[in-house]
Amino acid sequence: MDQRGNTAAQKTGGALSDAEENRLSEAKTKAEGRSGKVIALLNQKGGAGKTTLATHLAGEFALTGSRVTLLDADPQGSALDWAQRRAQSGHGRLYGVFGLARDSLHQEAPQIALQADFVVIDGPPRVAALARSALLAADLVLIPVQPSAYDVWASHEMVQLITEARVFRPQLRAAFVINRRVVGTVIGREARAALADQPFPALQVEVSQRIVFADSVAAGRLAFEVAPNCAAAREIAALAHAVREMLL
Ligand SMILES: Nc1ncnc2c1ncn2[C@@H]1O[C@H](COP(=O)(O)OP(=O)(O)O)[C@@H](O)[C@H]1O
Numbered sequence: 001m002d003q004r005g006n007t008a009a010q011k012t013g014g015a016l017s018d019a020e021e022n023r024l025s026e027a028k029t030k031a032e033g034r035s036g037k038v039i040a041l042l043n044q045k046g047g048a049g050k051t052t053l054a055t056h057l058a059g060e061f062a063l064t065g066s067r068v069t070l071l072d073a074d075p076q077g078s079a080l081d082w083a084q085r086r087a088q089s090g091h092g093r094l095y096g097v098f099g100l101a102r103d104s105l106h107q108e109a110p111q112i113a114l115q116a117d118f119v120v121i122d123g124p125p126r127v128a129a130l131a132r133s134a135l136l137a138a139d140l141v142l143i144p145v146q147p148s149a150y151d152v153w154a155s156h157e158m159v160q161l162i163t164e165a166r167v168f169r170p171q172l173r174a175a176f177v178i179n180r181r182v183v184g185t186v187i188g189r190e191a192r193a194a195l196a197d198q199p200f201p202a203l204q205v206e207v208s209q210r211i212v213f214a215d216s217v218a219a220g221r222l223a224f225e226v227a228p229n230c231a232a233a234r235e236i237a238a239l240a241h242a243v244r245e246m247l248l
């Protein structure tokens with residue numbers, strides 16, 4: 001069914017471009033009232049921490065009273081697997097996780113955001129139509145990177161895509177999040193320099209390399225459920241706080 005109803009496309013008989021359609025859907029959302037924020041974790045590089053940070057951020061928002069939906073836009077379905085492991089092991093549901101690895105993400109996510117405070121998108125491991133679609137839906141893109149110059153450079157394609165998207169969506173925000181910093185070290189000068197060369201800032205908050213992240217996600221849980229006052233939990237709380245501030 002066409003959910004757009006009587007849109008400009010039907011009036012003029014012409015097809016809308018993605019940009020036009022997105023502008024239309026944003027205007028419609030504003031006219032209808034408050035809508036939640038869409039946060040996309042994107043980096044075409046596998047292992048950067050998209051799923052780890054998406055599940056934890058969504059969890060932090062949920063635990064602090066927000067209505068959250070996590071959209072798994074990775075065809076491999078790691079966030080869905082997490083939710084399934086969680087259900088199977090009898091842990092309560094923290095937030096809804098839905099598989100939406102489709103190019104129609106940019107149409108669905110704003111609709112879902114009408115019923116939520118935050119929609120978190122766990123991005124795909126490639127730069128393709130799916131990543132573009134996530135970019136059309138997002139208010140904020142977080143690019144997780146490991147703290148090396150190589151990993152910053154490896155996000156180049158995604159950075160390029162976000163830069164292009166901002167030409168017709170200037171309100172789209174983007175920031176790097178350093179993930180897997182080795183505890184007790186500061187990130188190297190080369191990585192800092194590589195980040196400084198990028199068109200988007202890196203958040204001050206950094207997430208460290210900690211076993212509890214890997215272990216908890218594997219068990220369908222989150223770090224702060226396994227160890228409520230652990231350093232990992234504090235880092236995620238700080239990250240969620242920084243994200244909220246960016247979206248104010
Ligand atoms: N901060 C971290 N500390 C420890 N392990 C991490 C951390 N971030 C990610 N990992 C681990 O690295 C692997 C890849 O992370 P994942 O979030 O699945 O990346 P992506 O979704 O970008 O492919 C997973 O095994 C995950 O448990």
Ligand SMILES: [Mg+2]
Pocket residue numbers: 050051052074078122
């Ligand atoms: Mg993933």
